[in-house]
Amino acid sequence: MRQISVAQPSLLGNEFKYVKDCLDTNWISSNGKYIELFEKKFADFCNTKYAVATNNGTTSLHLSLVALNLQLGDEVLIPTVTYIATANTVTYCGAKPILVDVCPRTLNILPGEIEKKITSKTKGIIAVHLYGHPADMDEIQKIAKKYNLWVLEDAAEAHGAEVNGRKVGGIGNCGSFSFFGNKIITTGEGGIVTTNDYDLYEKLKLFRGQGMDPKRRYWFPVIGYNYRMTNIQAAIGLAQLEEIDKILKKREELAKFYNEELENLKDYITIPEKFSWAKKVHWMYNIFLKDGGELQRDNLIKYLSSKGIETRPIFYPMHVLPPYIEKKSFPNADLVTYRGISLPTHLGVSSEDVKYIVNMLSTFFESFKKTA
Numbered sequence: 001m002r003q004i005s006v007a008q009p010s011l012l013g014n015e016f017k018y019v020k021d022c023l024d025t026n027w028i029s030s031n032g033k034y035i036e037l038f039e040k041k042f043a044d045f046c047n048t049k050y051a052v053a054t055n056n057g058t059t060s061l062h063l064s065l066v067a068l069n070l071q072l073g074d075e076v077l078i079p080t081v082t083y084i085a086t087a088n089t090v091t092y093c094g095a096k097p098i099l100v101d102v103c104p105r106t107l108n109i110l111p112g113e114i115e116k117k118i119t120s121k122t123k124g125i126i127a128v129h130l131y132g133h134p135a136d137m138d139e140i141q142k143i144a145k146k147y148n149l150w151v152l153e154d155a156a157e158a159h160g161a162e163v164n165g166r167k168v169g170g171i172g173n174c175g176s177f178s179f180f181g182n183k184i185i186t187t188g189e190g191g192i193v194t195t196n197d198y199d200l201y202e203k204l205k206l207f208r209g210q211g212m213d214p215k216r217r218y219w220f221p222v223i224g225y226n227y228r229m230t231n232i233q234a235a236i237g238l239a240q241l242e243e244i245d246k247i248l249k250k251r252e253e254l255a256k257f258y259n260e261e262l263e264n265l266k267d268y269i270t271i272p273e274k275f276s277w278a279k280k281v282h283w284m285y286n287i288f289l290k291d292g293g294e295l296q297r298d299n300l301i302k303y304l305s306s307k308g309i310e311t312r313p314i315f316y317p318m319h320v321l322p323p324y325i326e327k328k329s330f331p332n333a334d335l336v337t338y339r340g341i342s343l344p345t346h347l348g349v350s351s352e353d354v355k356y357i358v359n360m361l362s363t364f365f366e367s368f369k370k371t372a
């Protein structure tokens with residue numbers, strides 16, 4: 001039987017060559033030429049002045065918050081629908097993530113809900129570009145300016161997305177990206193922070209390297225972290241970046257093909273949408289059931305799995321998870337998230353695979369219709 005994974009890395013180019021170079025030259029730790037090369041090339045890709053590479057996308061978020069001076073008792077507005085790292089890194093700082101409902105079309109933080117949640121303790125907003133569709137940065141930036149808040153873009157799932165022609169990662173005060181194995185490009189594990197702000201850049205570097213004074217070795221003016229990326233990770237990252245345009249294009253073609261093939265199932269599902277101001281990238285291709293809730297969704301996941309098709313549920317909203325539970329309802333998040341699944345989205349998914357997946361989906365919905 002066909003086996004189709006939901007995500008997998010695409011190592012298409014110089015990955016092996018650059019990693020071999022690290023091994024051949026003995027530069028395998030967090031010094032070496034690939035780190036700065038990768039940072040420079042990634043900053044260029046995002047049209048930002050600076051980029052600081054880290055060992056994963058959770059530490060790049062935490063490092064950003066530390067550099068933005070987030071303190072005990074502060075509040076940060078985040079969308080309730082996101083990956084848990086967004087909320088956890090705020091908690092790591094002793095601050096409180098304040099959950100905001102999301103846009104039902106894109107699952108991104110809803111600007112109209114943000115202002116209601118601002119208090120005297122609010123310090124900033126984390127705008128997550130979820131599943132590759134950018135958040136509404138123009139509106140978010142307006143609110144941030146009005147209340148003097150910083151904006152951190154969690155772009156872990158959106159390398160290359162744009163808002164009105166501006167690349168994500170360079171719109172807010174800083175942007176955080178992940179290079180985990182299932183992301184658009186990968187370094188195995190890895191992350192990076194992008195910014196145009198020189199002071200922030202200096203702080204990011206300081207806190208990444210244990211807080212060591214760059215002018216006085218083994219002098220530590222602050223408590224820092226070891227969040228450094230290795231030369232081997234950066235070598236893989238550089239090779240991945242050389243191929244990123246191709247990777248984004250292939251993902252876009254796959255999404256178009258899904259759109260076309262799923263046209264006939266529109267009685268049962270809705271397919272992803274896009275705002276006109278957005279250039280979206282295709283991290284995960286999501287579909288949402290029109291009828292039925294979590295049980296029906298989980299039945300579909302099980303059915304597809306029995307046919308060799310791996311999928312995953314849309315993220316649970318933070319307000320239902322034990323560490324962040326709230327009794328209050330978030331109407332859009334509650335309505336949409338339980339109905340959603342992500343279909344296999346990577347360069348290994350062929351057009352034959354898509355046809356097979358869509359066939360299995362229609363078999364599922366047909367049999368459901370008969371028994372209903």
Ligand SMILES: *Cc1c(COP(=O)(O)O)cnc(C)c1O
Pocket residue numbers: 056057058059061082083085086128154156157178179180189190191
């Ligand atoms: C993947 C991801 C992260 C964390 O990145 P890791 O590299 O897995 O630590 C943070 N935020 C979002 C939205 C993510 O998807």
